Amino acid sequence: MAVFGATGSIGTSALDVIARHPDRLRVTVLAAGRDVEALLVLCRRHRPQHAVIADETRFAALCDGLRDAGLDTRAHAGAKAIEDLAGSDACNTVVAAIVGAAGLPSTMAAARAGKRLLLANKESLVLAGELLMAAAREGGATIVPIDSEHNAIFQCLPSARTQSSIDNTLARIILTASGGPFRGRTRASLADVTVEQAVNHPKWSMGPKISVDSATLMNKGLEVIEAHHLFGLPGARIDVLVHPQSLVHSMVEFIDGSTLAQLGLPDMRTALAVGFGWPQRIDSGVGGLDLLAEGGRLDFEPPDLDAFPCLRLAYGALAAGGTAPALLNAANEVAVSAFLQRRIGFLSIPALVEDTLAAIPASPATSLDALHDADAHARHHTAQAVAAARTPA
Known part of the structure; x- marks a missing residue:
């Protein structure tokens, strides 16, 4: 297993799931942005064959830390090293959790090399969805989306297909959104919100950038574009509903009137365990869902595109x-x-x-x-x- 973005929230969750299955899962590559100290802690715990720091100015510190810890982990630095390792025989599974456009080269390399790609870097699909899906088809890669919403769709579709070959039995996809920390607020009331308020997500523990995207609903807009590429549907057949409990992670509606939904506690380890184990199910460390304990109700409402225009802008970009x-x-x-x-x-x-x-x-x-x-x-x-x-x- 290669975990790119190892020190972030998704990387941390991935490593937690991996550690629960030492008989079948092993970390061989860890990559981080610039936090050498946190990367070294993970290296001491998981003892990978390779460790990469994207910030090349931190390479010496990584080398020194590995030597001082007595590890034989090989040190690398720079985005090109991450890309090369993604396509190498150092791993057969890649957790793509580097935030932003920086994650695209390594994601493409993993797809071309036919890896199992646990895709948490949404920008790869938003920027280059057609190219990435073509690379995955040509390379024989299996893409398992790790966003809770797309992972839910993955689980609900026949054979969990994620390529653009979904047959015409699929009527639409319904992505759910928590609504973020400002659900119900008017546009005018959002003028003076603080950074601290914007990153304080009511349900999910995420990095600051993704948390702000959730607060603006841009995160959901990017997910609409992702869903278009992953599942081969036009934007007109991809809907969004605000669901504040964050227990229904998404739904799939078929032409016979059936709707399938995937439910679970808001914990990324469930989606990661699906990615690591599919088509088998493996322990994620997440408990089962008790709807009565969670309040006994599921609410849904339409998104407010006046207060949160980023979702409208994303639909427009997809159409363009x-x-x-x-x-x-x-x-x-x-x-x-x-x-x-x-x-x-x-x-x-x-x-x-x-x-x-x-x-x-x-x-x-x-x-x-x-x-x-x-x-x-x-x-x-x-x-x-x-x-x-x-x-x-």
Whole structure:
């Protein structure tokens, strides 16, 4: 097993599941961004064959730490090392949990090499969904989505198919959303929310960027785009319902009127255990669901696209196609980073994204180079808007 993004929340959950099955699962590669100390703690615990720090300035510290710990783990540094290991025989399963566009190269490498790909890096599908799915088909890779919503759909579909060959018995997919920390708030009331409030998710323990995306509903918008690529449905057949209990993780409706749903406690270890064990079921460390203990009710409501326009913008980018989703994602990453740095307000996030989409026309997404160019163009435009403090109204 290779765990990319090992020190993050998904990586931590993945390692917890792996540790429960020493007879069948073994960590051989661990990769982190720049937190050498946390990576070294994991190396001492799991003793992988390879450890990678993406920040090359931290390579010496990684080497020193491994030597001082008496480990024979081989040290690597840089994004290229992660990409190379993803496609190598050092692993047969890759947990792709690097946040943001930085996770795309290693995800593509794993797909081309025919790995079992536990995909938690949604940007890979948002930026390059067509290219990634084509690489997976050509390489013989198995993609198991680790987002709780897409994992739920994976479990509900016949044979748990995730390629674009779903037959016409599938009517629609219904993604559920918790609504984030600001569910029920009006747009005007969101003007002065703080970073601390935005990252305080009521149900899930996630990193700051993903938590802010959940608060703006951009996370759900990105998931709509992901679902389009994973399951081969147009945006018109992918719906979103707000479900504050976060117990129904998503639903699949068939043409005969049947709807299948996957339920469970809000814990990423369930989806990861599905990814590691499928088609078998293995222990995840998560308890069973007691609906009475959880309040005995399941509520659903439509999303408020006025208060949370990011979801509307994502549907628009999916409909526009080409590089539009890459522009959306890049602008959002820059805007969220600026918000987390307290340089802009919460409502400036969707405003900046909408401004970028309006300013840069979408073009055909024919190659990774075209997508990287679109990504860079959007980042530059959005960063300039932040720096000049000319956030659109």
